[in-house]
Amino acid sequence: MKLRQKLAAVLAATMVVTAVPAMAASTNSLTHGIVVDQKGETITGAGLKIEMKDNVDTTGSMFFVNLENAEWAITGTQTTKVGDLSIEYKTNSKKELQVTIKADGNATAKENFTLPLNAKLTGGEATVSIDGNGSVISDMAPVVFAKTSDAKANVTVGEVKNIYKDGVIADIIIEEGLVGSMDPANGDNGSVKVSLDNTDYEFVNLSSSNIELSKGFSNLNASFDKTTGDEVTLTLDGKSTQAPGRITLKNVRIKLKSSKTPVIGDQIAVTVEGEKVTTTTVKVAEVKGFGNTISMKDDKVVEAVAGTQKAITFSIKENVDDSILENREIEVKLDKGYLSKTNAASQSLTVSAELNGTSETINVTPITNKDGYITGFSFKAPASLSSTKVDEITFKDLKVFVPLNEEGDITLTTTGRALAEEASTVALSVKAPVEVESEALTLKVGLKDQKGGKITIKETDKAMLKANQLIVELPAEQGMTFSKTKPVIKVVEGDLQIGDYEVDGNQVIINVKRASKTASTIEISDFVVSTDRTLPQGSYDVAVKGSALVKTADTILDEEVTVGKVNEEENSFKVEDFIVIGTANTEDLGSNGLKKGTAVFKIGEKSYTMNGVKQEMDAAAYISNGRTMIPVRYIANALGINNTDIFFANNTVTIIAGNKTISMEIGSKIVKLNGVAVRTMETAPVITGDRTYVPVSEIGAILGVEATWDGEAKTATFENK
CATH class of the missing domain: 2.60.40 (Immunoglobulin-like)
Structure with a gap:
């Protein structure tokens, strides 16, 4: 068959299928809403309406109407006439009604009609459904038409x-x-x-x-x-x-x-x-006795992120009538956070208040802390307090400014001569935007370009760091500055993007290019710092701050106001003891705070060299599972650790190296740093010939000491730079 003939045949078949009419169906509905009556009562007046969608002959149709939680109150066979239509119905059982549609003479049955829902209620929700029995009458799922109720109120x-x-x-x-x-x-x-x-x-x-x-x-x-x-x-x-x-x-x-x-x-x-x-x-x-409560709106604590502002709504309510005395003083205070974002002098505070659900003008007097920030307010109880019902004073959408260094619950407390008792509630639950961890940078006085240290900044949720500046800042003491050499900065987790960064005096300034869509982690390492000889020995904190963490519109940062040290502290994360200034410049220390130098151990020999000078040991080095095993005391001495900083107790050896404490249990491959398991070693420490041997390369890695192995010479070299 040619293509044209095939197309013609397909079109002809399509026309034939299209010409076949769809079977008509009915729309079934109740004539009344749900009827309520007592169990055992018979209801009348309600009906089931059958409407045909098309003008279709229903002659000869037989279908069934079924009840649940009700019984038909129809006896015998009954006939209802609608136009040329005769509807004959009879009960097959207490719950089933059989309906047959007939037409008078030669007429056709094309009328809409209604069946009476005369039924006795047996309890619960009474439903009616239709089984169309394959006729032009549509099936209908159960529909509630009546329900029972106790006659008593x-x-x-x-x-x-x-x-x-x-x-x-x-x-x-x-x-x-x-x-x-x-x-x-x-x-x-x-x-x-x-x-x-x-x-x-x-x-x-x-x-x-x-x-x-x-x-x-x-x-x-x-x-x-x-x-x-x-x-x-x-x-x-x-x-x-x-x-x-x-x-x-x-x-x-x-x-x-x-x-x-x-x-x-x-x-x-x-x-x-x-x-x-x-x-x-x-x-x-x-x-109840006289008293009062303070509560948050809907009894819900407001969730907040440090470095932002949140609006709170709370109420002071009497336990019983007359618990609050009109025209007497009431104070409301926060234990953390502020109601102002500056500590400018003579600040005012405006509040939106209601008394028993109706707007009320309440003038408040700010309460400030020693640094000038508003931490609460006082007011006089309204003179319009009710003498016949419990009063409730509500303060709406009061802004609370949460400093960056706050975390945990912020409590709201109310006291005063107008109140029967002091009352408190948790107003906000604050989480930090980031978690900051560090590895200390140990420095010597009077040396330039000393490198080391690491700060890890981990977001607690996505987009905690905004697209803006993130700053790491040295303390303000004279004699300590970042060198022009930039530290190593990288995103080690998540999709946050960082752009250019620069070093400026005592600050490393990082530009966050795009906020994260998944929580991210920034790692900043190999800081380069110069010190002079005037810098006192000891530990120093550094600050992590900047507008990537806090926005001036949301927080208490306000450079136009002389806010003093408190503003700097409360809008930055303090990295405690990050800078460690070691002993005076009488020995050469590495960035890890240990003596610089090179130690070489040879397998099978009872000696090692330290910066080329031979040192005696009373036990020889050996290899176990591919690791060089050396008595722990000689490893420590070679790395500049004093004998007094090596301890043996309870089958555990402990080494104190500056701000790091390393502990290893004999027979266990787990090594702990500052009490936390950080590494699983290839070989566990053992006691041989009354000497405690440890895998030297594992210890060196934890202390930041570079290790190399010369297989031909069978020497292990450890260099602390």
Whole structure:
């Protein structure tokens, strides 16, 4: 067949398939919303509506309508006419209805129709579904059309209140389960009795204003039989007709009877009962002493990163009425962090406040620390405090500036003559943006271009370092500067990008080119530092700082203000004891703080050379598992470590080399540095001939000593530069 003929055949087949009409289907729906009634009652009036999507003949269609949690209240075979349509239905069982559609005479059945959902409720949610039986009537998944409810009203309660001798209790909600079930024309006139279980207290000043009627009771009235006492009765003047009704008893006040004494911790409960109400006892109050609390919004601690600012919202709330005295002083203080980003003189502070949910103007006086930063404020309790309910003073979106060197919880405390007691809460939880680790740089006085040391800066999360300057700064003491030779700087983990960097006096300035998308680590090593002879011996800290860590808009950095040393310290990470100034210039030290020099050990001989000078040993070197084993005392001596810095105890040898402490257990391949396991050696230390042997190359690597092996001469050389 030619290509043209094939295409024609395909098109013809496509037209034939397209011309076949899709089978029509019905849209099935309920005529009413969900009906609520008692178990065992029969509902009528609801229906199941069948609408055909197309004008299709339904003659001869048979389908089935099924119930769950209900039974058909239809007897015999019944027929309903809709136009030319006859709908015949009968029950096959208590839950299944068979429906057959017929047409009168020669007419066709094309009408929409409704089936009555006359059913007895057996409990729970009653559903209806359709099995179309392959006809033009669509299947329908189960749909809830009715549910059962207890005829008696249910009782719930709102937020439990705190009281002392008197106060407002929680709202009490009484809600009908069925329309008209609290009809006052039946039984006990629909009355509700409300009684206090703790009869030391009584209701006071009850009135219609304490009764809120809603839903099906909206157009009715209700009243109490009396205004005081520990038991009262409420009566409705009508019944609900369109929806179940709701009664809410609001702002109900109780007080301690004159002859009684309040008991702190007592639970106050009421019992609600009546012929049309499920008898229920609910807690509505707790007896508490005078006091107050301070709490964060939604009781949630604010998460913050050091070097940024965060807004906090908190409230000071009475435990019971009149715990806060109006027009008396209240102080609010942070234990860390500030409410200002400078320590300029005469600073003011503006707050946004509410009293019991309504905006309130509160003028505050800043409280500053010795360095001039605002750490809190004081104010007078408003004169408009309520005398009938618990008061709550809220401060919204107060900015807290968190210094870079803070970490952990920041606590907010409130005190003052207006308050019954001091109260505190954790306001913020602060994490550091980076973790800084270091290996010390040991220097001698009066020498130029001394190299060594390492600082590792590890982000605690992505993008902690911003695209800006990161600075490593020497202390301000005279006689110590970075040389022009740049240190080695590299990103060893993550995708942070660094650009150019420079050395300027006592600073190494690194430009972070792009923030990370995954937490990253920067390693800075081989610092080159010059010292003069005026520099005192001892240890010195360096600072890691800069706008890559903190932004002037977010933090307390403000170069226009003379802030003193505190600002520098609180906006930098202190790398403690990074610079170690060794002994005076009477010996030549390497960058690791140990004597410079070259030691050569020969396998099988009881001597070694130190800077070309032969030194005697009482035991010979040997090889084990490819490692040169030498008595630990001679290794230490060759590297400039004094005998007094070598210790043997509890089957462990310990070497103190400057700021490094190395420990090894006999028989174990694990070596520890400053108490932390850092290396697994090829060969474990052993005791041979009353001498403790260790693999010398492993120790040299930890101390930063270069090791070489000459296989032909069978010599191990260790050079400390």
